[in-house]
Amino acid sequence: GEVLVRIAMIGGGYVGLVSGACFAEFGLHVAVVETNPGRLSALREGRIPIYEPGLDALVETNARAGRLTFGDDIAQAVAGADAVFIAVGTPPRNGDGAADLQYVHAAARQIAHALTGYAVIVTKSTVPVGSSRRIAEIIRATRPDLDFDVASNPEFLREGSAIDDCMRPDRVIIGLDQKQPERARRAEAVMQRVYEPLKKLNAPLVFTGLETAELTKYASNSFLAMKISFINEMADLCEKLGANVQDLAYGMGLDERIGSRFLNPGPGYGGSCFPKDTLALSRIAQEAQSGCRLVETTVQVNEARKAAMAGRIIAACGGSVNNKTVAVLGLTFKPETDDMRESSSIPILHRLAEAGARLQAYDQVGMEAAKPLLPPETTYCETALESAQNADVLVVLTEWEQFRSISPEALAQRMQAKIIVDLRNIFDPAVMRKAGFTYLSVGRP
Numbered sequence: 001g002e003v004l005v006r007i008a009m010i011g012g013g014y015v016g017l018v019s020g021a022c023f024a025e026f027g028l029h030v031a032v033v034e035t036n037p038g039r040l041s042a043l044r045e046g047r048i049p050i051y052e053p054g055l056d057a058l059v060e061t062n063a064r065a066g067r068l069t070f071g072d073d074i075a076q077a078v079a080g081a082d083a084v085f086i087a088v089g090t091p092p093r094n095g096d097g098a099a100d101l102q103y104v105h106a107a108a109r110q111i112a113h114a115l116t117g118y119a120v121i122v123t124k125s126t127v128p129v130g131s132s133r134r135i136a137e138i139i140r141a142t143r144p145d146l147d148f149d150v151a152s153n154p155e156f157l158r159e160g161s162a163i164d165d166c167m168r169p170d171r172v173i174i175g176l177d178q179k180q181p182e183r184a185r186r187a188e189a190v191m192q193r194v195y196e197p198l199k200k201l202n203a204p205l206v207f208t209g210l211e212t213a214e215l216t217k218y219a220s221n222s223f224l225a226m227k228i229s230f231i232n233e234m235a236d237l238c239e240k241l242g243a244n245v246q247d248l249a250y251g252m253g254l255d256e257r258i259g260s261r262f263l264n265p266g267p268g269y270g271g272s273c274f275p276k277d278t279l280a281l282s283r284i285a286q287e288a289q290s291g292c293r294l295v296e297t298t299v300q301v302n303e304a305r306k307a308a309m310a311g312r313i314i315a316a317c318g319g320s321v322n323n324k325t326v327a328v329l330g331l332t333f334k335p336e337t338d339d340m341r342e343s344s345s346i347p348i349l350h351r352l353a354e355a356g357a358r359l360q361a362y363d364q365v366g367m368e369a370a371k372p373l374l375p376p377e378t379t380y381c382e383t384a385l386e387s388a389q390n391a392d393v394l395v396v397l398t399e400w401e402q403f404r405s406i407s408p409e410a411l412a413q414r415m416q417a418k419i420i421v422d423l424r425n426i427f428d429p430a431v432m433r434k435a436g437f438t439y440l441s442v443g444r445p
């Protein structure tokens with residue numbers, strides 16, 4: 001039979017947990033190391049500490065089959081591992097937006113101490129160019145006797161569809177130290193075995209250098225962020241010119257060179273990746289004294305977008321929200337996640353609260369995570385309709401599927417003034433106007 005491939009996954013957050021469970025589903029043996037006691041005990045009791053559709057079932061099946069284990073003992077996890085993946089956080093460093101590598105470096109030191117034989121140390125976390133070589137240096141300095149190689153294998157999954165993205169990726173990027181061809185060949189052989197099941201599904205494995213792999217991740221996320229900022233600016237322009245951004249995006253997207261995805265205008269992109277990765281790429285380019293003006297501008301356009309959307313809500317209420325009740329549908333940075341990191345709802349709701357608004361918010365799964373981040377006086381509602389009670393305006397911030405089927409009549413009955421600011425274009429303007437609403441959306445007449 002086939003030789004069992006063993007991997008250790010350092011970090012059981014979004015990326016470590018999802019990709020670890022997917023590797024296990026492909027038949028690999030996966031030992032996840034998680035040091036956060038709350039997260040670890042949840043995982044051990046079969047509870048999933050994050051909201052991600054399908055993840056609980058995937059973890060349960062593979063844990064039960066003995067292919068997926070959780071622990072905090074790194075030595076136990078890396079014993080006999082062919083590859084050790086680093087999937088810890090790389091949040092923006094306070095002050096300059098560069099990625100904070102302290103968790104990655106700490107993981108590298110721990111791995112170095114724990115290893116007993118050859119393994120490939122694979123970075124899955126999003127890290128600046130040069131980080132994989134730095135990790136190799138740290139491991140060499142910690143354990144001069146150790147035989148190992150490094151690889152860069154950035155992760156491209158999206159929250160909310162993370163399992164599908166992992167099981168059927170568009171591509172797998174694997175960076176190796178091409179300056180040392182023999183080592184690169186040895187590491188490539190391990191990575192080929194790790195990704196063998198995906199090859200059967202025709203996912204292209206792209207082998208390249210360490211620096212290129214690291215940069216590909218930032219370039220991809222920054223390009224997508226740029227696409228969103230572009231369509232957001234086109235939405236503004238459509239409003240000024242009486243054009244329709246939905247038809248414009250459809251027309252543009254039919255050109256396969258452009259593609260129809262990521263052309264939805266909204267309240268600005270958020271999440272744990274785009275805001276941080278665009279900033280980090282700008283820093284990387286600055287340090288290399290290379291121009292990166294499109295990405296720098298993308299960051300600025302997105303920041304301005306959030307403030308402008310708060311302004312739009314205030315304008316829709318006749319220039320003031322003081323003492324007015326604002327119903328808010330959706331708080332997370334996108335649907336199908338409970339992740340609030342860098343959600344546009346945060347700056348928008350703070351602005352409204354500062355302007356004197358009473359906030360009545362509803363989100364399907366994000367309210368617990370939202371509480372520490374939103375204005376303290378925000379009221380959290382049990383249902384979407386409850387948030388509309390006596391509201392002077394209703395604002396859509398996240399396009400949760402359930403909001404699309406809300407009855408306009410039921411909203412109209414509950415609201416004080418019939419104004420809707422739909423920042424995700426989920427409703428049909430004609431239907432809303434027929435129900436008597438003053439209906440504003442983005443980029444549509």
Ligand code: NAD
Nearest residue numbers: 011012013014015033034035036087088089090125126155
């Ligand atoms: P996260 O904060 O959800 O998870 C990281 C986990 O690692 C935490 O649970 C933490 O307790 C654990 N951890 C930290 N140090 C550890 C150590 N030494 N040993 C064991 N566990 C440790 O972060 P995330 O969202 O999974 O992101 C991880 C990386 O992947 C980041 O670099 C991020 O940029 C990148 N990434 C994230 C996404 C995404 O959608 N979230 C997508 C692609 C790439």
Ligand code: UDX
Nearest residue numbers: 155156157158159262263264266269270271273333334
């Ligand atoms: C992103 C990348 O898509 C993924 O490949 C990478 O691995 C991690 O970062 P994620 O942050 O989970 O994934 O969400 P994504 O679906 O990309 O959305 C990011 C933000 O852009 C959200 O706030 C979303 O609302 C916004 N967005 C997305 C738009 O405003 N319009 C669009 O057309 C698409």
